[in-house]
Amino acid sequence: MKSIQELEKISSQVRRDIVRMVSRANSGHPGGSMSSADFLTALYFQVMDHNPQTWTREGHGQDVFILSAGHLTPVYYSILARAGYFPVADLGTFRKFGSPLQGHPSIRKGLNGITQASGSLGQGVSAAAGIAIGKKLDKEDKTVYVMCGDGESEEGQIWEAALFAAHHNLDNLVAMTDWNGQQIDGTTDSVAGNGDLQAKWEAFGWATIVADGHDMAAILDAFAKAKALRGKGKPIMILFKTDMGHGVDFMAGTCKWHGKAPSAEQCDAAMGQLTETLGDF
Amino acid sequence: MKQYTDSGKKDTRSGFGAGLLEAGKRNPNVVALTADLKGSLKMDAFADAFPERFIQCGIAEANMVGVAAGLAITGKVPFAGSFAEFITGRVYDQIRQEVAYGKTNVKLASSHAGITLGEDGATHQTMEDIALMRALPDMVVINPCDYNQTKAATIAAAEYDGPVYLRFGRPGVPNFTEPDAPFQIGKIYNMNEGKDVTIVATGHLVWEALQAAQVLENEGISAEVLDVATIKPLDEKALVASVLKTGAAVVAEEHNCAGGLGELVAGVLARTTPKPLEFINGGDRFGQTGTPAELMAAYGLDAAHIVAAAKAAIARK
Numbered sequence: 001m002k003s004i005q006e007l008e009k010i011s012s013q014v015r016r017d018i019v020r021m022v023s024r025a026n027s028g029h030p031g032g033s034m035s036s037a038d039f040l041t042a043l044y045f046q047v048m049d050h051n052p053q054t055w056t057r058e059g060h061g062q063d064v065f066i067l068s069a070g071h072l073t074p075v076y077y078s079i080l081a082r083a084g085y086f087p088v089a090d091l092g093t094f095r096k097f098g099s100p101l102q103g104h105p106s107i108r109k110g111l112n113g114i115t116q117a118s119g120s121l122g123q124g125v126s127a128a129a130g131i132a133i134g135k136k137l138d139k140e141d142k143t144v145y146v147m148c149g150d151g152e153s154e155e156g157q158i159w160e161a162a163l164f165a166a167h168h169n170l171d172n173l174v175a176m177t178d179w180n181g182q183q184i185d186g187t188t189d190s191v192a193g194n195g196d197l198q199a200k201w202e203a204f205g206w207a208t209i210v211a212d213g214h215d216m217a218a219i220l221d222a223f224a225k226a227k228a229l230r231g232k233g234k235p236i237m238i239l240f241k242t243d244m245g246h247g248v249d250f251m252a253g254t255c256k257w258h259g260k261a262p263s264a265e266q267c268d269a270a271m272g273q274l275t276e277t278l279g280d281f
Numbered sequence: 282m283k284q285y286t287d288s289g290k291k292d293t294r295s296g297f298g299a300g301l302l303e304a305g306k307r308n309p310n311v312v313a314l315t316a317d318l319k320g321s322l323k324m325d326a327f328a329d330a331f332p333e334r335f336i337q338c339g340i341a342e343a344n345m346v347g348v349a350a351g352l353a354i355t356g357k358v359p360f361a362g363s364f365a366e367f368i369t370g371r372v373y374d375q376i377r378q379e380v381a382y383g384k385t386n387v388k389l390a391s392s393h394a395g396i397t398l399g400e401d402g403a404t405h406q407t408m409e410d411i412a413l414m415r416a417l418p419d420m421v422v423i424n425p426c427d428y429n430q431t432k433a434a435t436i437a438a439a440e441y442d443g444p445v446y447l448r449f450g451r452p453g454v455p456n457f458t459e460p461d462a463p464f465q466i467g468k469i470y471n472m473n474e475g476k477d478v479t480i481v482a483t484g485h486l487v488w489e490a491l492q493a494a495q496v497l498e499n500e501g502i503s504a505e506v507l508d509v510a511t512i513k514p515l516d517e518k519a520l521v522a523s524v525l526k527t528g529a530a531v532v533a534e535e536h537n538c539a540g541g542l543g544e545l546v547a548g549v550l551a552r553t554t555p556k557p558l559e560f561i562n563g564g565d566r567f568g569q570t571g572t573p574a575e576l577m578a579a580y581g582l583d584a585a586h587i588v589a590a591a592k593a594a595i596a597r598k
Contacts, residue, residue: 116350120378124347131352132351137312138356158346181384
């Protein structure tokens with residue numbers, strides 16, 4: 001069991017990793033990585049039943065995580081490295097030629113911990129639903145987690161998957177939405193008006209939970225509620241209310257940092273706002 | 282020439298259904314998915330025998346491909362089935378990311394391929410699917426010639442570890458290969474040895490090619506007939522050896538000219554064995570409503586057109 005303070009220390013380091021990785025690569029997606037950093041830290045360091053040493057792509061005997069919003073590799077790789085899936089030093093190779101840390105997740109480069117390719121949006125909930133059925137067929141009492149963005153939820157396939165998972169009573173499936181209200185071209189409401197996502201998921205037959213995605217106690221409470229809802233006949237959606245770019249004042253609350261790299265000077269300024277807790281890569 | 286007997290017209294989709302049932306009996310990890318086309322894909326017998334391993338996805342093909350990929354990740358061997366257009370063109374990006382790039386052991390079961398599904402017309406008739414699937418790295422593309430071969434190919438696809446596109450059709454077509462003959466992925470089957478021209482055929486046009494070879498033989502022309510049941514990976518060695526021997530070739534397929542077997546064969550021969558080459562295909566066109574026989578004649582996909590193309594190729598030697 002990790003304390004809230006310990007989890008907050010990890011997520012602070014994860015945010016440093018995100019900004020430094022994207023700045024060094026001079027490309028990548030810091031905004032959504034920072035908005036999802038707290039709940040993904042909680043997921044990997046407290047909630048999920050997993051073991052980096054015995055992990056396999058098949059996922060037998062462990063919980064599984066799928067990153068549907070594949071552009072969020074900065075947060076994903078940082079957390080995987082900090083959790084022990086591969087050396088933290090490898091984060092310095094992010095987006096470099098020959099690196100297993102591809103711009104979007106790949107299963108072809110031998111990177112430990114990656115279950116499925118993603119990047120083309122809207123597809124991860126379907127894959128997670130397939131894994132959830134596989135676990136049911138194998139009578140494996142494990143949970144499949146999948147994370148998607150709120151902008152990503154404009155993809156029609158998300159709602160095909162929503163209908164499917166509810167119809168098949170996939171109550172071993174826990175999805176998370178990073179509800180930061182931003183996407184590349186502006187706010188989600190100004191771009192596509194995706195509105196009340198909780199009401200939509202409820203209408204599709206899911207059990208839903210809404211939580212503050214930057215309050216570690218609220219995040220842990222939401223995951224505890226999700227675990228309590230497992231096996232009750234419905235798939236579960238946790239909608240985490242977040243801010244894009246959270247943790248650095250000049251990056252927060254705007255779509256401008258969705259897919260933009262901070263300069264060296266901006267990176268230094270950001271480091272002044274994020275505490276180094278576990279040692280930089 | 283070698284004689285083949287049509288044991289009675291059968292639809293190749295029923296060969297798939299029979300092969301799926303057999304694959305399901307042999308391997309408990311085989312599962313089947315459909316997008317509201319269980320009957321059309323002849324999946325009923327599998328669904329009745331293994332109800333817990335049959336997954337109805339509703340009319341949502343994109344989700345179905347993703348679910349199949351997820352099942353494959355857990356070690357299942359999923360066959361995801363729909364009409365050829367809807368299991369390729371409609372879901373190309375899903376196949377690209379979740380199946381091909383994602384290297385998942387998914388079998389895409391593609392029925393009602395080509396124009397010979399008939400009366401439904403052009404929205405349901407794809408002659409672009411081979412091009413789409415061929416373009417994907419690591420995708421195996423299989424287009425069997427009759428019921429028996431489709432059944433065997435389905436069983437072979439289940440035993441192969443990797444993404445497979447398995448193409449078959451709706452109309453009854455002659456069933457002439459040996460029942461329960463083993464199917465080898467990546468092998469060209471030499472159906473008739475000849476010395477004047479090679480007819481390179483795939484799918485049910487192999488039967489048309491054999492009819493054409495008989496007509497040619499009656500006119501004193503010896504035609505070799507190759508059954509390209511696996512389009513990717515292509516058995517280049519068998520192809521090149523045949524064309525080196527005969528010195529001319531015709532490629533016959535129920536597919537448009539762009540990206541099909543014809544262009545594939547032309548590319549191989551241009552590199553290795555440039556010889557006169559003629560093409561039997563749907564051209565650069567959409568389909569239309571009609572009976573399979575009417576459409577095959579109208580689009581030039583029958584034995585008579587293959588005969589003319591063979592003579593044209595020989596004349597250019």
